[in-house]
Amino acid sequence: MHTKLPNILVVDDSKAILIVMKAIFNELEMSQTTTTCLNPVKALEKVKADINYFDAIFTDLNMPEMDGMELIRNLGEIGYCGAIVIISEMDPKIISLAADLAKQHNVHLIGNLSKPVQLNQVNTLLTKIAQLNSHTLVKERPITKEKLINALKNNEITPYYQPKININTNQIQSVEVLARIVSSKDERVILPSRFISLAEQCDLINDITFTLFEKACGDIKQLKEQLGTNLKLSFNLSPCQLDDLNSPNKLLQLLQKHDVLPSDVVLEITEQHALSSYTQLETLNRLRIFGFGISLDDFGTGFTNINQLKQLPFTEVKIDRSFISHIETDKFSQVVVSSLINMTTQEQLELVAEGVERPEELAYLKHYQTNLAIQGFLFSCPKAKAEFISWAQHWIKTAAKTKNS
Numbered sequence: 090m091h092t093k094l095p096n097i098l099v100v101d102d103s104k105a106i107l108i109v110m111k112a113i114f115n116e117l118e119m120s121q122t123t124t125t126c127l128n129p130v131k132a133l134e135k136v137k138a139d140i141n142y143f144d145a146i147f148t149d150l151n152m153p154e155m156d157g158m159e160l161i162r163n164l165g166e167i168g169y170c171g172a173i174v175i176i177s178e179m180d181p182k183i184i185s186l187a188a189d190l191a192k193q194h195n196v197h198l199i200g201n202l203s204k205p206v207q208l209n210q211v212n213t214l215l216t217k218i219a220q221l222n223s224h225t226l227v228k229e230r231p232i233t234k235e236k237l238i239n240a241l242k243n244n245e246i247t248p249y250y251q252p253k254i255n256i257n258t259n260q261i262q263s264v265e266v267l268a269r270i271v272s273s274k275d276e277r278v279i280l281p282s283r284f285i286s287l288a289e290q291c292d293l294i295n296d297i298t299f300t301l302f303e304k305a306c307g308d309i310k311q312l313k314e315q316l317g318t319n320l321k322l323s324f325n326l327s328p329c330q331l332d333d334l335n336s337p338n339k340l341l342q343l344l345q346k347h348d349v350l351p352s353d354v355v356l357e358i359t360e361q362h363a364l365s366s367y368t369q370l371e372t373l374n375r376l377r378i379f380g381f382g383i384s385l386d387d388f389g390t391g392f393t394n395i396n397q398l399k400q401l402p403f404t405e406v407k408i409d410r411s412f413i414s415h416i417e418t419d420k421f422s423q424v425v426v427s428s429l430i431n432m433t434t435q436e437q438l439e440l441v442a443e444g445v446e447r448p449e450e451l452a453y454l455k456h457y458q459t460n461l462a463i464q465g466f467l468f469s470c471p472k473a474k475a476e477f478i479s480w481a482q483h484w485i486k487t488a489a490k491t492k493n494s
Contacts, residue, residue, distance in 0.1 A: 095144035095218055097123045100132040100160065101176060102152045106204070110147065110176075113208050117215070129155040133163055145172040145218045147202065150179075158190070165194030172218045175201040184424040192394040197221055199389075199411055200421040213415045220411040220444070221390060231287045232270075232279060240270045240284075241293065246300040247271040248308065249471035252481065253323070253441055253462040256455055259488035261481060262462045263321040263355060264312065266305045267471045268297055285327075294327050295336075299343060306347035308474055315478050316485070323355040323384060331358070331369040337376045351380035355405060358383065360391030370401075377402040387443070388412075389425070395432050406433055410444020410465070417453035430459055 097119065099110045107125040114123040124143075126132040129152050136143060146164070150157035161173060175187065179201050191198035199217045202210050232240075240246060247269045252261045270279035288294040305322055313320050330336050344351060356376060377383055384405035385393060389412045398406065408429060412422045426442075433440045445451055445465030454461060469480055 094119055094122045095215065096142055097145050097147065098132060098135065098143045099123065099125045099147045099176075100129050100152075100157075101125075101147075101149040102127055102129075103149070106149070106176065106206070109206055110211075113206065113211050116208060117212065129157070129160045133160060133167075136164065136169060137167060140167060140169055143169075143171055145174060145214075147174045147176055150175055150177040158187070161191060161196055161198070162194050165191075165196045169196060172197050172199045172221050174199060174214055176204065176206065177201060178203040179421075181420075181424045181427075184421055185428050188421075188425050188428075189394050189396075192392050195392045197390065200419060203420075213419060216414055217411040220409075220414060231283050234287065234291050237270075237284050237287055237291070237293060240279075241296050241300065243273050244300075245270050245273055246297055246304075247473065248301055248305045249473055250312075250477040251464060251471040252469055252477075252484075253464045254468055256451075256459075256461045256463050259491065261316050261320065261484065263323055264316070264477075265323040265325075265357070265464065265471075266301060267325070268301050269471075269473075271473075289327055289329055294330060295333075295339075298324070298326065298330065299339070302340065302343045303347075306344060306349045309347070309349055309353065311474075312478070316481050321353055321355055321382065323357050323382075325386065326356045326358050328358060328369065331372040332366070334368060334372055334375075336372060337379055337381075340376075340381070341379055352382070355382035355384050357386040357405075357407065359386045360388050360393050360409075374402055377404075382439075384439075384441070388429070395428060398432065398438075399436055403438060405439035405441060407441040407443050407464075410446075413442050413444050413450055413454075413465075414446075415450070417449045423453075427457075430457055430461070434459060 099107060101107055111125060114120055148157045148160055157175060173196055188198050199221060200214050249267045249269045251265045251267060253263045255262045268281050270284060288297050302324065309322060373383060382404040383402060384407055385403050386407045387409040388406050389409040408426060412425055416422045430440060441462040441464055442454055443464050445463050445467045451467060472480060
């Protein structure tokens with residue numbers, strides 16, 4: 090497993106703030122990877138010199154010569170892909186507008202630090218930075234193209250299942266189908282981070298998707314018998330697959346082969362890349378016309394703003410785990426999630442919180458008193474079919490006892 094400390098740039102016209110930030114990053118043993126800058130214009134020049142060097146930029150809002158919002162806009166214009174954190178006390182309306190503007194500028198605003206800055210605040214944001222980077226940085230060496238082709242030939246693409254649980258009823262609302270390669274020789278499991286990007290590059294992503302569809306559709310009857318007839322299956326669809334206008338017909342044929350209705354299926358499309366081409370939008374619309382549910386996955390890591398959500402034919406939105414992590418203490422995430430809950434309630438969209446790993450996060454999300462679905466390791470990691478069914482049966486029994494007690 091390859092890990093590295095993130096490279097951080099702190100931009101603030103206050104020497105006192107920079108001294109505090111230096112001290113905090115020194116305490117976190119990150120002094121060697123932290124750069125500070127009093128002047129936002131010079132900071133922008135540093136970023137332009139190597140646009141991929143800094144993993145995150147912490148910036149003040151109120152600065153002479155170039156303020157924080159102008160710096161953020163410029164970062165978007167040059168294609169900066171790292172995380173951005175605002176160092177400023179902001180009221181909820183400013184946070185909400187700043188987050189929306191950041192998306193329009195194609196940058197990743199992930200939080201704010203209120204002054205005086207505290208070490209625990211910075212530590213929480215570093216977790217979010219790592220989570221954002223996990224979408225774009227390879228943590229383990231990818232497998233070879235030859236190994237991927239052999240996995241397809243040897244029928245080693247295997248569906249793993251992870252539940253989405255209704256926060257109010259504790260019922261399993263739907264199940265996400267996730268791809269794994271399971272070796273036919275030693276049953277070693279290879280995670281998708283090591284082969285999905287490769288499959289996209291080598292034009293093999295359809296082979297993986299259709300294999301996964303074929304196997305999971307074969308499992309759905311047994312899953313419904315154990316978990317309930319209203320169960321839906323969610324599949325990930327790569328944005329590049331939307332460029333194929335015939336992909337809805339191909340998916341429909343696979344479902345018909347197994348007597349599965351499109352209404353039983355939700356297609357999750359990652360938000361990392363903006364949906365912009367007419368081909369992608371036409372494919373998206375055709376999938377909805379056929380009756381598939383469409384989910385916007387990883388909301389918060391890409392560039393879809395709330396107004397766009399109202400215009401595109403999504404049926405579900407999944408809040409990225411970077412906005413769920415430590416939400417009980419993160420005001421920025423609380424405002425973003427509250428805005429999203431209000432919008433999805435008005436538009437009658439399903440809403441899923443991804444990456445719930447701590448009881449404190451679950452307790453905070455419950456206070457919204459909405460039909461939110463929860464997904465994360467706090468409940469279950471992705472499991473192979475037999476193990477998942479065993480887990481689900483136990484969960485259903487436990488939930489029934491809790492309801493009746």
